[in-house]
Amino acid sequence: EAGVAQSPRYKIIEKRQSVAFWCNPISGHATLYWYQQILGQGPKLLIQFQNNGVVDDSQLPKDRFSAERLKGVDSTLKIQPAKLEDSAVYLCASRVQGDREKLFFGSGTQLSVL
Amino acid sequence: SQQGEEDPQALSIQEGENATMNCSYKTSINNLQWYRQNSGRGLVHLILIRSNEREKHSGRLRVTLDTSKKSSSLLITASRAADTASYFCATGLLSSGTYKYIFGTGTRLKVLA
Numbered sequence: 001e002a003g004v005a006q007s008p009r010y011k012i013i014e015k016r017q018s019v020a021f022w023c024n025p026i027s028g029h030a031t032l033y034w035y036q037q038i039l040g041q042g043p044k045l046l047i048q049f050q051n052n053g054v055v056d057d058s059q060l061p062k063d064r065f066s067a068e069r070l071k072g073v074d075s076t077l078k079i080q081p082a083k084l085e086d087s088a089v090y091l092c093a094s095r096v097q098g099d100r101e102k103l104f105f106g107s108g109t110q111l112s113v114l
Numbered sequence: 115s116q117q118g119e120e121d122p123q124a125l126s127i128q129e130g131e132n133a134t135m136n137c138s139y140k141t142s143i144n145n146l147q148w149y150r151q152n153s154g155r156g157l158v159h160l161i162l163i164r165s166n167e168r169e170k171h172s173g174r175l176r177v178t179l180d181t182s183k184k185s186s187s188l189l190i191t192a193s194r195a196a197d198t199a200s201y202f203c204a205t206g207l208l209s210s211g212t213y214k215y216i217f218g219t220g221t222r223l224k225v226l227a
Contacts (some may be wrong), residue, residue, distance in 0.1 A: 002193055004156075031212060042118070042202050042217035043157070050212050076184055090155060101145055105156035 002026065006092050006106035014114050018080040021109045025094030029054075032069055033103070034077050034093040038045070043091055049075065077112075080087070087113045118203045118218025123164045135191040135221040137203030138183075144213070145206040146179055148188050150199045151220075157202065161188075195227045 005024040012019050014018050023027035032053050047066065048056040051072035058068070064083070069075040079086055089108040095101070121136045137146070145164045163170045163179045163186070165185040170177050176189040190197055202216040 005152045033215070037215070042120075042220045045214065048212070048214060055210055055212050056214055093157075093194075095213070097212075101147070103147075103149075103157070103163055103204070103215060105149075107156045109196070113161060 004092055004094055004104050005105035006109055007092075008109055009107065010110045010112075012112045012114065013062050013082055015084055016081040018078065019082055019111060021077045021090050021092075021111075023075045023077070023092030023106060025075070025092070026104055028096065029094035029104070030072070030097035031095040032075050033093040034067060034075070035093065035094075037089045037091055037108070039088070046077070082113045083110075083114050087111055118205060118216065120201075120203060120218045120221045122221060123176055123219070124143075124222045124224070126226065127193060127226050129193060129195055129225055131193055133193050133197070133223055133225070134225070137186045137188075138219050139186075139203075139205045139218075140184065141205075141207070143181075145209045146177075146186050147206065147215070148166040148175075148177060149202045151202065151203060152199045153162045157173075160201075161192050190223075193225045194221075195225050197223060198225045199223060 022054045034046045037043045047060045049069040066076045067077045091108045093103040118139045119139045122216045129153045147162045148160045151157045161172045174191045179186045202220045207214045
């Protein structure tokens, strides 16, 4: 079974620029999560989708971050404009709907904001 | 915000020794999972324990859960150099009909050959 795909793997931008990350979850996984992991810390939940609807975006800085999951499959996370403190690894994870609680993670996108 | 606090933050042991790491959390949960993260990679699921369970085993892994103390521990027996990684607990909360997962701060384990 193919895993969770994320791209790009690395991204370097200057502050105030825009950036977008892409995630393709495992086929059939209805739930998709975006996490932000700052160096030395645990992953912090940004947004959770169930199919193409948002379940939880309480931790998403909505003045600069946006995310969508059109057609309930692929998802994109955008930052506009980026700040220095956005430097982190952005992880996408997916899960089968229902009783299967295990999360499958992609390799992440490492963002450096200069 | 992070639900779990892990202890210790870092642990260094010799190959063949056992490694124990602890996780404490704040609210009621439906399940607790442990994940491993190798440097620069995504997280990999290790083991899950449900709120009505007290102990689970999987190979060299043993996890315990004490819901009265809101704490869990992960024991890795007979550690190997390949076990060097960061380990995170994640609490599963059933909310609005779906699971929300909150990760702890992590324990960095180094196994010396």
